[in-house]
Amino acid sequence: MLAFLAGHEWRVLSASTVVRLVVAVFSVALLAASAFGVSRANRERTTVNAFEQRGVRQRAEAAALGADVAANERGWLALLPPAPFGALAVGQADVYSNYVKVTARSLDALVTGDQIEHPLAVASGQFDAAFVVLFLYPLLIFAVSFDLTAGERERGTLRMVLAQPVTLRQVVAGKMVVRVGMLIGPAILIPIALVGWSSPIDGTFWLRAAAWAVAIAAYAGIWHGLALLINSRGMSAPANALVLAGTWLLFAVVGPSCVNLLIAVRYPMPSRVEAAVQARAATQDATAQGSRQLGQFLQDHPTSANVGRDGMRQFALLQAERDRRVADRLAAVESAFDAQLRRQQRFASWLSVLSPTMIAQNVLIEIAGTGRSRFDHFRESVTTFQLRWRSYFEPRVLDAATVTPAEYAAAPSFTYADEPASAMLVRVIMPTAAMAALAAALWWAGFHGYRDYQL
Amino acid sequence: MIEARDLSKSFGATVAVDRVSWSIQPGEVFCLLGANGAGKTTTINLFLNFITPTSGEARIGGLNVVDHPIETKQRLAYIPEQVALYRNLTGLENLRFFTRLAQAPVDSDDELLAILKQVGLSPDQSRRRVGAYSKGMRQKVGIATTIAKGASALLLDEPTSGLDPKAANDFSVLLSALSARGVAILMATHDLFRVKESGTRVGIMKHGRLVETLDTKQLGHSDLEQIYLRHMHH
Numbered sequence: 015m016l017a018f019l020a021g022h023e024w025r026v027l028s029a030s031t032v033v034r035l036v037v038a039v040f041s042v043a044l045l046a047a048s049a050f051g052v053s054r055a056n057r058e059r060t061t062v063n064a065f066e067q068r069g070v071r072q073r074a075e076a077a078a079l080g081a082d083v084a085a086n087e088r089g090w091l092a093l094l095p096p097a098p099f100g101a102l103a104v105g106q107a108d109v110y111s112n113y114v115k116v117t118a119r120s121l122d123a124l125v126t127g128d129q130i131e132h133p134l135a136v137a138s139g140q141f142d143a144a145f146v147v148l149f150l151y152p153l154l155i156f157a158v159s160f161d162l163t164a165g166e167r168e169r170g171t172l173r174m175v176l177a178q179p180v181t182l183r184q185v186v187a188g189k190m191v192v193r194v195g196m197l198i199g200p201a202i203l204i205p206i207a208l209v210g211w212s213s214p215i216d217g218t219f220w221l222r223a224a225a226w227a228v229a230i231a232a233y234a235g236i237w238h239g240l241a242l243l244i245n246s247r248g249m250s251a252p253a254n255a256l257v258l259a260g261t262w263l264l265f266a267v268v269g270p271s272c273v274n275l276l277i278a279v280r281y282p283m284p285s286r287v288e289a290a291v292q293a294r295a296a297t298q299d300a301t302a303q304g305s306r307q308l309g310q311f312l313q314d315h316p317t318s319a320n321v322g323r324d325g326m327r328q329f330a331l332l333q334a335e336r337d338r339r340v341a342d343r344l345a346a347v348e349s350a351f352d353a354q355l356r357r358q359q360r361f362a363s364w365l366s367v368l369s370p371t372m373i374a375q376n377v378l379i380e381i382a383g384t385g386r387s388r389f390d391h392f393r394e395s396v397t398t399f400q401l402r403w404r405s406y407f408e409p410r411v412l413d414a415a416t417v418t419p420a421e422y423a424a425a426p427s428f429t430y431a432d433e434p435a436s437a438m439l440v441r442v443i444m445p446t447a448a449m450a451a452l453a454a455a456l457w458w459a460g461f462h463g464y465r466d467y468q469l
Numbered sequence: 470m471i472e473a474r475d476l477s478k479s480f481g482a483t484v485a486v487d488r489v490s491w492s493i494q495p496g497e498v499f500c501l502l503g504a505n506g507a508g509k510t511t512t513i514n515l516f517l518n519f520i521t522p523t524s525g526e527a528r529i530g531g532l533n534v535v536d537h538p539i540e541t542k543q544r545l546a547y548i549p550e551q552v553a554l555y556r557n558l559t560g561l562e563n564l565r566f567f568t569r570l571a572q573a574p575v576d577s578d579d580e581l582l583a584i585l586k587q588v589g590l591s592p593d594q595s596r597r598r599v600g601a602y603s604k605g606m607r608q609k610v611g612i613a614t615t616i617a618k619g620a621s622a623l624l625l626d627e628p629t630s631g632l633d634p635k636a637a638n639d640f641s642v643l644l645s646a647l648s649a650r651g652v653a654i655l656m657a658t659h660d661l662f663r664v665k666e667s668g669t670r671v672g673i674m675k676h677g678r679l680v681e682t683l684d685t686k687q688l689g690h691s692d693l694e695q696i697y698l699r700h701m702h703h
Contacts, residue, residue, distance in 0.1 A: 019570075022566055169553050170551055171553040171554065173519070173553065174549070176519065177542060177545065178567060179539040181539075469519050
């Protein structure tokens, strides 16, 4: 019976120009957003490949050079390749850097992730498949669902149908099946198909595709459930539309904006400029002190001829000491900055329960691989690599040695290895389950509400 | 076949149907006559199980409609004042939908077209979208549904209201044919002429109560009018 009712509903709906338009607009928007994303990811991949090859080439072609030059001036560019599903969600990729220059002294300035991004901020900046799903999808769900039964009740066809051996809940279930199916198909298939077409398909791909599908289904389930619940109150179709539009505004726009405001008030972050000024102030003393010592050394040894190997070692030691002092001061500023950022992010993660859009945003960018966790993992990997790099070069630098081409070629190199996909699953499973539970509750309340529906 | 047993329905303090009882046998056309608000449509809604009775029972084919909603609706057909159909579908498609929904044995397009022809819709008309149908044509699709479904009970709510005389007459003819097939018919109406012409019995409702039941064969048209007006004025 459900299949028959759904088939009939499909015939009625597909004859409607508005519904055809809704599905077309949704599909085109998803197609365009996914295609832009694929193109962006391809560009990024090409750039990363070019830099990787350049690094390998430079190392292969190098003649003998000073250890300090090899370790610090040249260093090593650690690169983060595009995320597996990065084409579908920009996420934090426009906030965090996808490369770090590694030297024996330190990493590049770490103050990069200075602003936490919430859905609205990301949405206003980027057009990607996640944006279409998070913001446009609920609106289109409402566009096809605001008149679930009200119009049929007003026209009288609902009475004609219910005079047959069928229950109202069966009729409503048939209507819901079609509405869910006509929109969830494109929302899942179009982005996955484009990513699959543009990148290699392996086991991880299918795992992420399945996670994307489940997350989309849970998120869409919430909005469909909300539409069902509001329809079950027995209001007219225009009244339903008004209430649903207000709900969307509240949860998808006003909610995230308020959350952002609360975060900014509770844990204000210094601006990037302010952070840079603080970092400069913190390192100024250390730099000046170190530079004075180096200046004194140069005054004592006006020409390199009277320096000798021991003098060079002494100079290298002074230089290393200055660098360490600067790095320590900088680390203090950065850790304060990072601590505030973590507090913001923790607060944001608590507040995100106020808006399904914010929960879904976090889930989708985690699945895409453009969430903070991948950048954190990249950072941790680079930090580990920097220790290896330093332990390889530091003795040579302090010894003021010359690095031979063979030694240079044998220096450590960095290739980023993604976390296992199971780590991503662990992070998304709870919020996805929470969304599914909320969706189930709304559907239950909606069907329950139809018990008292007045014909 | 269509039976009311002390059937009552109240909405808060307002009593819409007050302990009405009758039994309509196969082939009988029982007309409910009454002013607006007398409780005729509420009574029909009770038989359709759209609302539940406050007390008493509405029974179709011996089954209580509240306890057996699906089984009773399999035996029941309903034609309201405005037969509402899906405007984007043709008459044939509408009939196919309703008969399949009713899980009726009639299924092929040929059979459905034959039924539509029987009620006065040519194959050409049957393949037109219902959006272009007149009220009389939509009523015919409603009658066709009753036939295709093989319903043994028919509920009609002001079916001839707004029909032109020719269409109303056609409708009466179809109703008589259904009656002759053994269908028990309950018709709520204002139309005294149609009651006299099509009804076998008439019940007059006032303030939710069945104040009088008459056999139409024993009445002249003017008698019915006088009795009805007498009840309305007291």
